[in-house]
Amino acid sequence: MTLHTAAEPEWFSTWFDSPYYHLLYHDRNQAEAREFLEGLLQYLHPKPHHTLLDLACGKGRHAIYLSERGYDVTGVDLSPESIAAAQEHAHDHLHFHVHDMREALPYGPFDFVFNLFTSFGYFRQESENVVALRNAAAALRPGGKMVIDFMNTERTVRELVAHEQKSVNGIDFHLHRHLHHDFIVKEISFQAPDGEMLHFEERVRALSRERFEEYFQMAGLRLVEVFGDYRLTPYDEANSPRMVFILKK
Structure with missing residues (x-):
C-alpha cells in the first residue's frame, strides 16, 4: 500500500x-x-x-x-x-x-x-x-x-545559520534556514541564467x-x-x- x-x-x-x-x-x-x-x-x-x-x-x-x-x-x-x-x-x-x-x-x-x-x-x-x-x-x-x-540535530538546531548567500558559477543562491513544525527547513532562492526566479526548499525532520x-x-x-x-x-x-x-x- x-x-x-x-x-x-x-x-x-x-x-x-x-x-x-x-x-x-x-x-x-x-x-x-x-x-x-x-x-x-x-x-x-x-x-x-x-x-x-x-x-x-x-x-x-x-x-x-x-x-x-x-x-x-x-x-x-x-x-x-x-x-x-x-x-x-x-x-x-x-x-x-x-x-x-x-x-x-x-x-x-x-x-x-x-x-x-x-x-x-x-x-x-x-x-x-x-x-x-x-x-x-x-x-x-x-x-x-x-x-x-x-x-546531530541538537547541535544543528542550536547553531542554525538563518541567512547565507553562496555564489556558484555566477549564480547567487540565497539560503534561509528555520524550524517549522518539527522540520529543519532550508529555503533556496536564486535567479537562473535565463532570468527566471526559482525557489526550492529542503525539509528534514528534526x-x-x-x-x-x-x-x-x-x-x-x-x-x-x-x-x-x-x-x-x-x-x-x-x-x-x-x-x-x-x-x-
Whole structure:
C-alpha cells in the first residue's frame, strides 16, 4: 500500500532532479567521504562475498567507492536524474535503480545497508520514516548491519545559520534556514541564467537520538553504537556534528 498521495510534488522529487541542486553542492568533500567509508569498512569488516546496499545513493559516489573496494553494491535513489548519472558507472558488481524507500525493496537480501549524508527524515508523515526503515531492515539478512548517518540535530538546531548567500558559477543562491513544525527547513532562492526566479526548499525532520531509537525498535533493529563524526569518534550530543548509528538485525 502506498502512503504518499500528496496533491503537490514532494520537495525532494523536484529539487534532487534539478541541475541546480548538484551545482549548489558541487564542492562536497570527496576526500572526507572516502575517509568516512574507509573507516566504516575497517569497523564493519565486510567479507569479500558480502553484498552492500547504498540507500538514497544520489549520483552514486559512495556506491562507486564501495564497488572499487571489491564489493557487490546496489544503489537506489528516488531521483531518475541522479540514477541516470550513476548508471554511467554501473558494471556487473555495481547496480543502480530508481526506487522510493517507502516501497518494499525488490533487491537483496543484503549483508550491509548504508544510508549516508542525512538521506532520511524527508517525508511529510512521520509514519513514513518507520515504513522506510522497516523496508530497509526487511532487505537485510539476519545478522546484517545498517549504517544511518544523520546530522546531530541538537547541535544543528542550536547553531542554525538563518541567512547565507553562496555564489556558484555566477549564480547567487540565497539560503534561509528555520524550524517549522518539527522540520529543519532550508529555503533556496536564486535567479537562473535565463532570468527566471526559482525557489526550492529542503525539509528534514528534526529527529533526536531518542526518536531514532524508537524507530529502530519498531523496525526490529538493535543499536550497536553511535559515532559522532566521519572519523568515528564517540558521539557527544552537545558537540558532535553527526549521529552515525550502527544497527544490527
